[in-house]
Amino acid sequence: MSANKYEEIAQAAIRLFQQKGYHATSVQDIADEVGLQKGSLYHYISSKEELLMKIAHQSISGFNRRLEKIIDMEVNHREKLFMAVQTHITVVAANMQMTTVLLREAFSLAEPHATIIQELTDRYLDLWTRIIDEGIAAGEFKPGNSRLKALAILGACNWLYRWYETDGPLSADEISKVFADIFLDGVAYHKPGGSIPPS
Amino acid sequence: MSANKYEEIAQAAIRLFQQKGYHATSVQDIADEVGLQKGSLYHYISSKEELLMKIAHQSISGFNRRLEKIIDMEVNHREKLFMAVQTHITVVAANMQMTTVLLREAFSLAEPHATIIQELTDRYLDLWTRIIDEGIAAGEFKPGNSRLKALAILGACNWLYRWYETDGPLSADEISKVFADIFLDGVAYHKPGGSIPPS
Incomplete structure (x- = not known):
């Protein structure tokens, strides 16, 4: 073969x-x-199902592997979250068709495949949540529901598969900077002293 | 009939x-x-296509109508963005199946239906972008690529259809508060005076 x-x-x-x-x-x-x-x-x-499973498995495993490497790096958590966003967006932009199959079509998988992909997807969310949790523990990020924050960030980054244009004017790097800036600091100006960490 | x-x-x-x-x-x-x-x-x-079209049309038209009402309200832009997030999340949470059909299945529509839904979807993004643009013009929001910021926020809110559990522990209101807080102010603590609007 x-x-x-x-x-x-x-x-x-x-x-x-x-x-x-x-x-x-x-x-x-x-x-x-x-x-x-x-x-x-x-x-x-x-079977056709085998192909869908291999595509979905390869895609989500790649996302997990890259994020595990970022988590192990010796940088602060702002930087880690930025790299996580940049890496995810770069991979989606470079693999639009594969990411679409993972995010839009994998729900058609039968068992045991569906559960395997779901567990790898849960694992990916856990890794994002861990970055937020560790940022909170380090006093860099504000306290709150870290899983929900991870879902907001990951959702925004995943949605790229719906609108990113491979030949469009915006590079993955430019998008990553705007996205990471929103997730880290928001779209609004901040009231002076309104959001300083407790000392 | x-x-x-x-x-x-x-x-x-x-x-x-x-x-x-x-x-x-x-x-x-x-x-x-x-x-x-x-x-x-x-x-x-x-036809089956007619049903898909009616479902998608009703769903996206409802999102547009609600956001148009919010845009016309006499409140500041922080409040407007919060209400936009809260309304979108509330509608997704209350109509999980219909939203899933709009967001996951409508790509199967043939012409002219596909274009009609795409234009209504573009219109929805325009409305979100307008809230950001008007917030920037009012000096409440930081300058930047407003369309990209709208795509980040809308993507995060749309992604709810993938993970929200109707019988889960989190209400749409609780999710809205965490999400709006991230979009407005970010997950990180801010450096003192680091993000004050220019006067």
């Missing part, structure tokens, strides 16, 4: 699942896209 | 599109759900 051919099939599936949706894409569509007979395609994959 | 029966069909379609996805739901599934023969269902609707 050729690893290259398998990768070509996975890339075709990403394109088709993003464009038409998982349910509207047939195994025949995928076979046509890579120039194979449907019977030959089954030498490489056992 | 009974308006009640039509409404019952629309509610069944919302449930099925949310649970199985639009493509995986057949007209037969919808007929079964409301206890009609498939032929009789076609007395009420012309």
Whole structure:
């Protein structure tokens, strides 16, 4: 079995699942896209579900791995949150189709796949929550519901898959700076002395 | 034609599109759900696409209408942004299935429906951007890319459809307060005098 051919099939599936949706894409569509007979395609994959699972698994595992590295870095928590936002946005912008399949299509997975992806997604939220918690413990961030704050930040960053234009005027870096600035300091001017940490 | 029966069909379609996805739901599934023969269902609707369009149109139009009312209110822009966040989150939390159909399934619409929904969605983003722009003009909000800031805030609020639990511990009001606090003032403590508006 050729690893290259398998990768070509996975890339075709990403394109088709993003464009038409998982349910509207047939195994025949995928076979046509890579120039194979449907019977030959089954030498490489056992089912359409297997492809969706591999795509979703690769995508969410990559997000987790990158964020784990950031958490282990020796920088302050402002910087850590900035890097988390920048890395997530850079990955979404560079992998729009794959991220769309993860975020829009993975709900179609059957068990046990659905639970595996859900656990990896929960793990990703846990990592974001940990950055906020550690920032609170370090006296850099304000106290409050860290999981809810992580969901706000992660939601904003995930939503990029809906509006980011690969050929648009804004780079992932420019978007990251504006987003991180909002999450860290908000859109409003602050009242003098209104938000100083207790000493 | 009974308006009640039509409404019952629309509610069944919302449930099925949310649970199985639009493509995986057949007209037969919808007929079964409301206890009609498939032929009789076609007395009420012309197609599955028509149902998806009506659901998406009703949902996004409601978001627009509510935000237009908030924009016209005589309050400051902090308060306006808070109310926009609170209203959006309250509507998503109270209409999780319908919002999921709008945000996850409407990409399956064909033309001219796709363009109509896209224009109403663009209009909604314009309204959020306007709140930020007017807050900047009033000296309440910091200058910057207002559309990008609106996309961050709206993305975070939209993402609720993915994680909000109707029977969970957090009310829409509690979530709104945490979210609006992040968008207005950020998660970090601010350096004394670091973010005072220029006078």
